[in-house]
Amino acid sequence: MRMSTEHQRYSTENQASAIADYAKAHGIEIVRTYEDAGKSGLTLKGRPGLQRLLNDVQAPGQDFELILVYDVSRWGRFPDPDEAASYVHACKRRGVAIVYCAEPFQNDGSLPSSIMIGLKRGMAAEYSRELSVKVFRGACTIVQHGFRQGGTAGYGLRRQLLDEQRNPKGILARGQQKSIQTDRVVLVPGPIDERHVVQRIYELFLRGSPERVIAAVLNRENIASETGRPWSRGVVHQILTNEKYIGNNVYNRTSFKLKAQHVRNPPEEWVRRADAFEAIVPVEQFLQVRQIIAERCRHYDDDQLLSMLRLLLSRHGALSGLMIDEEEALPSSSAYRSRFGSLLRAYKLVGYTPARDYAYLEINRALREMYPTIVEHMSRQIQASGGHVQPHGNTGLLLVNGEFTASLVVAPCKPTPAGGMRWRIRFDAGLQPDVTLVTRLDADNRVPYDYYVFPALDFSQSEQPRHTNNGLWLDLYRTDDLHNFYYMAGRAPLKESA
Numbered sequence: 001m002r003m004s005t006e007h008q009r010y011s012t013e014n015q016a017s018a019i020a021d022y023a024k025a026h027g028i029e030i031v032r033t034y035e036d037a038g039k040s041g042l043t044l045k046g047r048p049g050l051q052r053l054l055n056d057v058q059a060p061g062q063d064f065e066l067i068l069v070y071d072v073s074r075w076g077r078f079p080d081p082d083e084a085a086s087y088v089h090a091c092k093r094r095g096v097a098i099v100y101c102a103e104p105f106q107n108d109g110s111l112p113s114s115i116m117i118g119l120k121r122g123m124a125a126e127y128s129r130e131l132s133v134k135v136f137r138g139a140c141t142i143v144q145h146g147f148r149q150g151g152t153a154g155y156g157l158r159r160q161l162l163d164e165q166r167n168p169k170g171i172l173a174r175g176q177q178k179s180i181q182t183d184r185v186v187l188v189p190g191p192i193d194e195r196h197v198v199q200r201i202y203e204l205f206l207r208g209s210p211e212r213v214i215a216a217v218l219n220r221e222n223i224a225s226e227t228g229r230p231w232s233r234g235v236v237h238q239i240l241t242n243e244k245y246i247g248n249n250v251y252n253r254t255s256f257k258l259k260a261q262h263v264r265n266p267p268e269e270w271v272r273r274a275d276a277f278e279a280i281v282p283v284e285q286f287l288q289v290r291q292i293i294a295e296r297c298r299h300y301d302d303d304q305l306l307s308m309l310r311l312l313l314s315r316h317g318a319l320s321g322l323m324i325d326e327e328e329a330l331p332s333s334s335a336y337r338s339r340f341g342s343l344l345r346a347y348k349l350v351g352y353t354p355a356r357d358y359a360y361l362e363i364n365r366a367l368r369e370m371y372p373t374i375v376e377h378m379s380r381q382i383q384a385s386g387g388h389v390q391p392h393g394n395t396g397l398l399l400v401n402g403e404f405t406a407s408l409v410v411a412p413c414k415p416t417p418a419g420g421m422r423w424r425i426r427f428d429a430g431l432q433p434d435v436t437l438v439t440r441l442d443a444d445n446r447v448p449y450d451y452y453v454f455p456a457l458d459f460s461q462s463e464q465p466r467h468t469n470n471g472l473w474l475d476l477y478r479t480d481d482l483h484n485f486y487y488m489a490g491r492a493p494l495k496e497s498a
Contacts, residue, residue: 002036002047002074012037015070022101023068031064032056041077042128044087050076057091058388059402060491067091071102072120077128081121093386136252143251146276147184155226155239156198156280160188174226187244187277195280197223201239202285205292211236241293246286249276300331305339310350319343319352367410367445374439374448375408378482385490397433400489407433411440413449421449425464432456437482438465452477453485 001015012035023030036049044050056062069075075098078084088098098107105116143149152174153159159172164182171188172178178185189195197218204214215231225231243250251271255263300308308330313319321333321343333343340346347354375398379389382400392399398406411423423440436459438452452465454477465474479485 001033001070002039002041002049002076004038004040015074018070019068019101022099028066028068030068041073041075041124042079044076044083047076050087054087054090055388055390057094057096058383060388062094062096065096067096067098069098069100071100072117073124073127075100077124078121079125079128081118081125084121084124085118139251140271142184143249143271144273146186146249146273148187148249149251152226153187153190154242154244155235156190156194157187157244157277158190160186162186187249189278189280198239198245198280201236202281202289205240205289206285211240240289243272243286244277245279245281246283247275247277247279249273302339305331305336306346306350309336309346313350313352319347319350319354367412371408371410374410378408378437378486381482381486382489385486386492387486387489388491395431396428397431401491404434405431406435406437407431409436409438411438412445413441413443415443421468423466425466427464437485440465451479451482453479453482 001012001019003012003015016033020030022028034049034053036047039047039049041047053067057067072084075088076084091098100107100117103116103120105113107113107117139149147162148159161169161172161178162184163169163180166184169183172185201214201218204217205211209217211233214236215233218225218231218236223231225235239245249272252265253270255265309319309324312323312327312330316323324330324333324336324343336346337343340349344354379398382389388401390399391397392405395405396407398408400406407428409425409427411425414422414424416422421443425438427436434456436452436454436456438454440449440451441447442449452474459477463474465478469475470478
């Protein structure tokens, strides 16, 4: 069962009653109920009930043969109808059928039912798209009338609740929401001491103090932020760049339509109502601050970034991420990492070699990026064989078919001066998995070279396959691929096997 907030006929009580009537009329026993109350049907991510159902279907020994759903839209209004079909197919592969109790057709795999179900899925997706457009237009209208459309007030401001005639009803505390649909919210100046702090932030910035220094000053003076946590550069930067401090009501700076992807919208797509609230900061000051930040955030090409880095190197004779971050005229060290792939590569391009060999940092970074890809590939292969994989708590292990735990170890290769290959392998002795899978990378540490599959009963972590040839006792567990492991981890329904 699923209910968002759309209509009383879709309440979970009504769905439960209709499903119970259908089950009674057809001699079906309901053994378990899965519910997503107040959840959107656009994605699987926000639906713990459907996730538990799909996990239980894949797990061995499930105690049900049918899934009763009120109608096609209660299964989900996924923007891509094929996503809903994929979850239904996963259930069918495990011998569990889907029944739509309130639909006038049977989900029996016939051509008419397949056409109707596909049409219903498309209609559900189209309903979500149309509803998204209507909600967005309504929100834009509310903003253009000067009312606040969600979000916290911000430091130095408060949310004022108004009734239908714009009469004040009170100040909303942090976390409180309006309870009457016709009520509206506007921003009003907060306590005088908070307003003075906001004005001081602007004055300090215009005198040349960067956000990091301003945050340090406020923390040193024990001035509480909006949340009570210490001030940070990001919090100060938000105050310096948000137009609500000059009374403007701005909406649609970012969007998350159909819960598909967060998008940062260009300024020309923002919805703005000027002078909607009482300003705390003069417009002239805000525009000065905006100009300074815009000049500081200008886009540099690669040659300009490297020229500034060479200048820093000539002044100090060395480079580090901390030195780059402390230099106000330079972009941050993260900008150099993003542009050139790593700080080490940027150093190399300007002719600087750190006194210490940091090559292992590059290898470790590549391994961190590679590890989720290998785990995802392994999980897909097991599932393709009919098995089921899920995280085993917070241990980092994988639980396969609810039966055994598996640990994946990625071993980087370090070529020897003689041209041989050696691998560095680190086991977590505290995990004690049932099966340990070792992926040894090639000499370039880009793709797997070979694999070792160690069962806990016959394996001691003191014995490690560090060399190309490790003797019969270890190489007995060596394999060029994991196809046999995937095959053994696979499961098939008993009826299908019979």
